[in-house]
Amino acid sequence: MTAPTPETLSRLKAALGPGGWSDDPVVLAPLLHEWRGRYEGGTPLLARPSSTTGVAEVVRICAETGTAVVPQGGNTGLVGGQIPTGAEILLSLTRMTRIGPPDTVNNTLEVQAGAVLQTVQQAAEAAERRFPLSLASEGSATIGGLISTNAGGVHVLRYGSMRDLVLGLEAVLPDGRVWSGLTGLRKDNRGPDLKLLFIGAEGTLGIVTAATLKLFPRPADRAVAFVAVPSVEAALRLLRLAEEKAGGDISAFELMPRIGLDFVLRHMPDTRDPLKTRAPWYVLADVETARPGAADTLTAILETGAERGWLSDGVIAASAAQEAELWRLRESLSEVQKQEGGSIKHDISVPVSRMADFIRRASAAVEAACPGARPVPFGHLGDGNVHFNISQPLTEDMGRDRTAFLARWEEIAQIVHAIALELGGSISAEHGIGRMKRDELARTDPLRAELIRRLKQALDPKGIMNPGKVV
Amino acid sequence: MTAPTPETLSRLKAALGPGGWSDDPVVLAPLLHEWRGRYEGGTPLLARPSSTTGVAEVVRICAETGTAVVPQGGNTGLVGGQIPTGAEILLSLTRMTRIGPPDTVNNTLEVQAGAVLQTVQQAAEAAERRFPLSLASEGSATIGGLISTNAGGVHVLRYGSMRDLVLGLEAVLPDGRVWSGLTGLRKDNRGPDLKLLFIGAEGTLGIVTAATLKLFPRPADRAVAFVAVPSVEAALRLLRLAEEKAGGDISAFELMPRIGLDFVLRHMPDTRDPLKTRAPWYVLADVETARPGAADTLTAILETGAERGWLSDGVIAASAAQEAELWRLRESLSEVQKQEGGSIKHDISVPVSRMADFIRRASAAVEAACPGARPVPFGHLGDGNVHFNISQPLTEDMGRDRTAFLARWEEIAQIVHAIALELGGSISAEHGIGRMKRDELARTDPLRAELIRRLKQALDPKGIMNPGKVV
Numbered sequence: 001m002t003a004p005t006p007e008t009l010s011r012l013k014a015a016l017g018p019g020g021w022s023d024d025p026v027v028l029a030p031l032l033h034e035w036r037g038r039y040e041g042g043t044p045l046l047a048r049p050s051s052t053t054g055v056a057e058v059v060r061i062c063a064e065t066g067t068a069v070v071p072q073g074g075n076t077g078l079v080g081g082q083i084p085t086g087a088e089i090l091l092s093l094t095r096m097t098r099i100g101p102p103d104t105v106n107n108t109l110e111v112q113a114g115a116v117l118q119t120v121q122q123a124a125e126a127a128e129r130r131f132p133l134s135l136a137s138e139g140s141a142t143i144g145g146l147i148s149t150n151a152g153g154v155h156v157l158r159y160g161s162m163r164d165l166v167l168g169l170e171a172v173l174p175d176g177r178v179w180s181g182l183t184g185l186r187k188d189n190r191g192p193d194l195k196l197l198f199i200g201a202e203g204t205l206g207i208v209t210a211a212t213l214k215l216f217p218r219p220a221d222r223a224v225a226f227v228a229v230p231s232v233e234a235a236l237r238l239l240r241l242a243e244e245k246a247g248g249d250i251s252a253f254e255l256m257p258r259i260g261l262d263f264v265l266r267h268m269p270d271t272r273d274p275l276k277t278r279a280p281w282y283v284l285a286d287v288e289t290a291r292p293g294a295a296d297t298l299t300a301i302l303e304t305g306a307e308r309g310w311l312s313d314g315v316i317a318a319s320a321a322q323e324a325e326l327w328r329l330r331e332s333l334s335e336v337q338k339q340e341g342g343s344i345k346h347d348i349s350v351p352v353s354r355m356a357d358f359i360r361r362a363s364a365a366v367e368a369a370c371p372g373a374r375p376v377p378f379g380h381l382g383d384g385n386v387h388f389n390i391s392q393p394l395t396e397d398m399g400r401d402r403t404a405f406l407a408r409w410e411e412i413a414q415i416v417h418a419i420a421l422e423l424g425g426s427i428s429a430e431h432g433i434g435r436m437k438r439d440e441l442a443r444t445d446p447l448r449a450e451l452i453r454r455l456k457q458a459l460d461p462k463g464i465m466n467p468g469k470v471v
Numbered sequence: 472m473t474a475p476t477p478e479t480l481s482r483l484k485a486a487l488g489p490g491g492w493s494d495d496p497v498v499l500a501p502l503l504h505e506w507r508g509r510y511e512g513g514t515p516l517l518a519r520p521s522s523t524t525g526v527a528e529v530v531r532i533c534a535e536t537g538t539a540v541v542p543q544g545g546n547t548g549l550v551g552g553q554i555p556t557g558a559e560i561l562l563s564l565t566r567m568t569r570i571g572p573p574d575t576v577n578n579t580l581e582v583q584a585g586a587v588l589q590t591v592q593q594a595a596e597a598a599e600r601r602f603p604l605s606l607a608s609e610g611s612a613t614i615g616g617l618i619s620t621n622a623g624g625v626h627v628l629r630y631g632s633m634r635d636l637v638l639g640l641e642a643v644l645p646d647g648r649v650w651s652g653l654t655g656l657r658k659d660n661r662g663p664d665l666k667l668l669f670i671g672a673e674g675t676l677g678i679v680t681a682a683t684l685k686l687f688p689r690p691a692d693r694a695v696a697f698v699a700v701p702s703v704e705a706a707l708r709l710l711r712l713a714e715e716k717a718g719g720d721i722s723a724f725e726l727m728p729r730i731g732l733d734f735v736l737r738h739m740p741d742t743r744d745p746l747k748t749r750a751p752w753y754v755l756a757d758v759e760t761a762r763p764g765a766a767d768t769l770t771a772i773l774e775t776g777a778e779r780g781w782l783s784d785g786v787i788a789a790s791a792a793q794e795a796e797l798w799r800l801r802e803s804l805s806e807v808q809k810q811e812g813g814s815i816k817h818d819i820s821v822p823v824s825r826m827a828d829f830i831r832r833a834s835a836a837v838e839a840a841c842p843g844a845r846p847v848p849f850g851h852l853g854d855g856n857v858h859f860n861i862s863q864p865l866t867e868d869m870g871r872d873r874t875a876f877l878a879r880w881e882e883i884a885q886i887v888h889a890i891a892l893e894l895g896g897s898i899s900a901e902h903g904i905g906r907m908k909r910d911e912l913a914r915t916d917p918l919r920a921e922l923i924r925r926l927k928q929a930l931d932p933k934g935i936m937n938p939g940k941v942v
Contacts, residue, residue: 105707105824106855150660161658164635179918184822186854187632188897189621189671190912191904191923191941196667200660217714236576243688247761248719290718297762351655353576383657384577426659433662441661447650451930452662458929459922470662 001467003044003087004067011065012045012089015057022046031075031090034083039435041083043070043090050095052170052178052209058091059207059464060176068464071203073145074116076137078347079434081202081469082145088467093144096209102127107215108167108184113144113208120213129215132159132251136331144208150200152430157382158251158288159216161430162199168212169195174205174460184212197455202432203466204452205459219251219288223295224323225302227314228279232356232381234310235283239352239382241310242285242301249297252286253382260333260376263391267339268332274325275313283311283381284330333378334387340374341392342402344412348420349429352384359386362419366390369415370408385429388416417444433470442471472938474515474558475538482536483516483560486528491566493517502546502561505554510906512554514541514561521566523641523649523680529562530678530935531647539935542674544616545587547608549818550905552673552940553616559938564615567680573598578686579638579655584615584679591684600686603630603722607802615679621671623901625757628853629722630687632901633670639683640666645676645931655683668926673903674937675923676930690722690759694766695794696773698785699750703827703852705781706754710823710853712781713756713772720768723757724853731804731847734862738810739803745796746784754782754852755801804849805858811845812863813873815883819891820900823855830857833890837861840886841879856900859887888915904941913942 004012013021022028023045032041049055062069068088075082084090096112100123103109107129111120117138124131133146135153145151147169152161159165168183181195198208229235235255242250258280265271285301287294298316305311317323337343350358363375372393379386390412392398392405417427421444433441442449453471456463475483484492493499494516503512520526533540539559546553555561567583571594574580578600582591588609595602604617606624616622618640623632630636639654652666669679700706706726713721729751736742756772758765769787776782788794808814821829834846843864850857861883863869863876888898892915904912913920924942927934 103822103824105711106822107711108822150664152658152660156658160635163664164631177918179922183895183897184824184855185820185895185897185900186823187623187627187820187851187856187900189623189899189901189903190897190908190916190919192668192670192672192676192926193621193634194919194922197663197922199663201663205663217711217718219718240576240578240688243761245761247688247690249761290714290716290720291768349656349658351574351577351579352657353574353655380658384655385658424654424656426654426656426661428660429656429658430660432660437661445661447648448661448665451650451665454929455663455926458925 001068001087004065004089008061008065008067009045011061012047012058015061016047016049016054020048020050020054031072031092032083034080035076036078039080039083042086043084043088045089046092047089048092048095052172055091055172055207055209056176056178059172059174062089062464063175063462066462066464068467070466071144071207073114073142074137074140076141077145077149077434078431079436081149081432081434081466085468091207093142099123102129102215103184104129106184109213109215110182110210111143111213112210113142115143117141117143117146124215128218130218131213132216133162133165136334143211147199147208147211148201148203149432152380152383154252154254154380156380157253158248163196165214166195166199166211167214169198169208170210171198171206171208174462174465179206182210182212202434202470204456204470205465217290219290221289221292221294223287223298224317224326225285225298225314226274226326227283227285227302228275228277228312229281229283229310230279230312232281232359235281235381236352236355238283238305238310241305245301246287246297249287249289250285251288252284254284254330254379255381255386256282256284256330256333256378257376259374260378261329263336263340264329264332267336271329274315277313279312284326337376337389337391341398342406344390344406344409346388346413346416347429347431348388348416348425348427349383349385350420350423350425354423355381355384355386358419358423358425362388362416365415365419366412369412435469438470472539472558475536475560479532479536479538480516482532483518483529486532487518487520487525491519491521491525502543502563503554505551506547507549510551510554513557514555514559516560518560518562519566523643526562526643526678526680527647527649530643530645533560533935534646534933537933537935539938541937542615542678544585544613545608545611547612548616548620548905549902550907552620552903552905552937556939562678564613570594573600573686574655575600577655580684580686581653581681582614582684583681584613586614588612588614588617595686599689601689602684603687604633604636607805614682618670618679618682619672619674620903623851623854625723625725625851627851628724629719634667636685637666637670637682638685640669640679641681642669642677642679645933645936650677653681653683673905673941675927675941676936688761690761692760692763692765694758694769695788695797696756696769696785697745697797698754698756698773699746699748699783700752700754700781701750701783703752703830706752706852707823707826709754709776709781712776716772717758717768720758720760721756722759723755725755725801725850726852726857727753727755727801727804727849728847730845731849732800734807734811735800735803738807742800745786748784750783755797808847808860808862812869813877815861815877815880817859817884817887818900818902819859819887819896819898820854820856821891821894821896825894826852826855826857829890829894829896833859833887836886836890837883840883906940909941
């Protein structure tokens, strides 16, 4: 890709109008920096259109002039998908934040791509409904970015990922035409579902400008348990037992290793171990019910689980404050890992039934390759998705050794990913491919990469949409 | 498309081996006849491979020789998608029926495309799990066909359609290569979800040969109610109330008009009106819970609904036999319509909040165009999907007038579909496009048709996969 000519830039600026663009380095700097510091980019122009028509106009000019475009939402992505590399214009959707009003009979909410997740959750709450997507970056992540990366989070077990929560969407195609699929339809069998092309495509097939989201009834009751389990296998047996007894009411089932809890207790103020004895693994289970009785249901699950030896201890939160305390243990995990030195992160999935095997094999392989490395696998056990993060070994000079440890990222990732793939898993469960895993995708699954390239060729023959990402 | 040469046919027969093909008209006849009699086809050869390798070999020969292929499962489709028109070979998947074993930790079941839905349901039951897809043709419809048409049925409200129930799939690409996506992963963000290209594509982008299906826990308790409601609006209010009180436990919420119930009572032996007074509309509600208490939940819903004037009467089945009786009233609706003369059928969807409006407007428009015509809208209210069927007017010579009535199919369909589209709806909610609605799709949504054609060009540049269907 070559940079746009001054003439092209002038055309874009004229189309965007005052306030619709910037090339001020101070404005651009935070948008060109990936928050974990792995990607730094550049761009000749930030475009900030305020409407779908505006986005379409920008893309039309880009298509005519062969100018590449990188769409960006809240810039919370973890794989570099949202960062332009120098020649591409940066298209920010953050001025397009319109939400609603909710349709409480259809249980849907139409929102623009730049709306922040938390604001959308609040709009649903205000209508006595729930938009269930929930993840750490919800205060800044936007709907457009969440759709483009098919975001997951802690409630996938019950509600699915973004792909399951979008009933319709509007996207600007790579030639600047608008695909208007903003329906609130729950069934539509007019051929393959085209909106699914844009979900998880990381902006490589078009630019998501708005969506019709599914809403759900708010639960009447809730209960949260923190449970000590002897093994990952036991945690999985407990999960299936919980589903048997509570059906779809299990809204989260998160795994934590003891080392992770230790990190939290060590580095996070005002935390305490909720249980008296140490255990190798913990589960945070959240039950939300339409009828009263969530705690009774959870108690029955834990009692049966204890009888069968699948848990050694457990506590059910007695108040909303206690629920928040238990959740804070889980939610602090990423944060506290920073206090333990460098961390090599993996976002893998395997079939749920292979998870125990995966964790055992991957931990052993990593420890063999890098003695003293400390695996901290945690996350969405019910989805077969753990964040298999590895903290650097404890040494005398952690600061000095951090760099050497992180330099081994690719090597360690290959070891971990090979085991996930061997078990029928994925090298990217929820964070996407972006720049980070593009070459690895092509190497580990060439047919998938070829088919994605063919789709891209079909929809974006000029290759202007987020080039160099995914494939 | 031109017919395959004798040489091509010989190659195919040799590849398929004895028992793997037929050109016997007696064998072919039932496979070339659509069961409602709207489509009659022809083919030079029936291919019945017994493995994915066999399917791949057939498709490779077809790709090399430019021979068109029509895949067929249980031949229960309603839009002509499964019927070859003369020059295409007919590829039946019905020898590929392998099922399982179930993975009860991952809650998945791997099945071949030719497995019949009912057999799959039974395999899940045998493992104390549930595969929830349920529809009238479940005794003959196959998994491959159900995937290719993204089948729905009566439990979509709770479990989604086939698209939501497939975790992974295997497909033979139009060049004869095998796309192996038979993972049991609940999360996989390696770019857009490629399996979704094949779901609902009606065999135009490749041939589905196997799938990994999601299983669910079996419910512990169930209750079924038959409820008289004053209007479609009231039925919808009742639905949202039911969801508020029972969350995701509402597994079906089906609408029936009084005229439909009259048809059933008139023509179906051993049926009776479960309620004492007549009402304009009825709802069949099914609640399935993980804990005991389904009937209590349903009673609470009906009590509140009655207080608010959203229902005038109702009964909750007191036994499994009564549940079956109530369901039989709903399930007989298609069948008994045949006894009332010709019927023009529509399979539309609109946002749930527009359904009352749709039924009112479409009924009035049809009655204006064809005085005496009798609309019988029924079906999946919770999904915004009714089968808007219209029985011919009552006249002195119904047999004679039947033909004249059915001759107006296209005219009436255009009236009904225009109203659905105006309300943001679809002309095919669950039956697909096939041959029946191909031209109408191109006319009513040219951009959608163009994008589907581009996908087809990308994956099937020779145009050999089920040509002339969908686009």
